[in-house]
Amino acid sequence: MIMIFRGIKTLKTEWSVKMARLIEETDYFTLHFLSDGVYGAIAKHGQGAWSNAGIVDLGDECLVFDSFSTPSAGADLRRVAETITGKKVKYLINSHYHGDHVFGNQAFIDATIISTSMTKDLFKEKNKIGNLAKETKETKDYLNQLKIQMEKSQSEVVKASFVNQFNEMSKVLEDLPIMKLVFPTLLFEDKLVIEGSKRRIELYCFGGGHTPSDTFMYLPEEKIAFMGDLVTENLHLPIVNPLEFKSILDKVRLMDIGTFVPGHGIVGKVDLLESVYDYISYLMEKSNEALQSNQSLETFLSEFQTPEPYSKWRGMNGIKDNLSKVYKFLDR
Structure with missing residues (x-):
């Protein structure tokens, strides 16, 4: 069965409103100007995008970072990317294997899709679409379970998370009949540089914290980083390796980054990274x-x-x- 997760809380700040200027809105996302030729596509809640994406004008061609959680949202992302840049999308980056970041890949089937080799392996292993009738039934059963949990929830925060999960998975269910899994075609391990005629982008994988392999994209001239789910806003994001997660963020801290585009939430500054770092540190401290x-x-x-x-x-x-995951990890 196709499974994705998340709950998102969006808090607007004076900085984000001023610097990440809203320039376009679609059914799936809002598009924000970050720098000349660089845009953040911020997912709308419960509409089928689910995670954030990025658009970068390289000069002669266009690059997209992550592809959303449904083919319909991915197609909308490509349309906006090619319209606003006037360039065809040549590259798509998959930050990690989770469906909310890669199920839109089929909209970019003719582009070069880039990930680490481990992300591709996990994508093929974890994300599978079997018989459509069976997938549809399982997804409907899952939605019914979510509805029951929503009704039972006593916490408004938790209930909102269930509502968002229900809405997003409902959009996945709508797109199941047309969904195809399209895998990365160009693989790298630690670092990959793409030189466009207009700008340079750098892809880094310092290991895995959120998943076993997490890629982020850095624009050195603009000092902008698209972080995937290594950085999120006010979210209990899943953690597979807290030690490596902190090590990754320590390395990112040393880079000259002024703008962070999180995998979920709004564009911000270094305090977004520090918030996640403090959260992981707290989990480790209490578990120890x-x-x-x-x-x-x-x-x-x-x-x-x-x-x-x-x-x-x-x-x-x-x-x-x-806490349970970190406790078990440290107990090993």
Whole structure:
């Protein structure tokens, strides 16, 4: 079955409104001017885009970063990219394998689709579309389960996360009959540079924290980074390796970046990165304390009280799911 996850909280700041200027709006996303020829496509809640994307005018051709969660949203992204730049999309970057970032790939089937080799392997292993009738039934069953959980939820924050999940998966269900999985065709490992006639972009993979392999895109002249889900806004994003996640962010800290485009949420400055870094540090600190005092995972989670501001962060599974993952990781 196709599975994606997320809950997003968007908080507007004076900086983001001023610097990431809204220039276009579609059914799926809002397009924001970041620099001459560089744009952030910020997903609208529950409309079938789900994650953020980027558009970069390289000079003679165009590049897109991530492709949204449905073929329909991906096609809209390509239309806007080629209209606003006047160039054909030559490259599509897949930051990681999660469906909300790659299920729009088929709209770019004639472009060069780039990822790490591990991301491609995970994409092929984890994202599979079987018999359409079976996929449709399973997705409808999942939506019914979400509806029950929405009704039972006592927390408005958690309920909002279930609502967003329900709406996004409903859009995936609508596109299932036309959905095809299109895999990356150009692979790299640690770094890849693309030199356009107008600007240079750099792709980096310092390892895996959110997934086993996470790529981000850096524009050195503009000091802009499209971070995928290495940076998100007020979201309990899934974590597979907290140590490597912190190590990745430590390396990003050393780079000259003024503008961060998160995988989910609005465009911001370095405080977006620091927020995620502090969150992972907090999870590790509390998990280590529990392990050092010989607390079982069950006792640790039952006694844990979510502090501010994390109680307001979105995500269906909340902070305790990540605490469980980090505890088990450190216990190994």
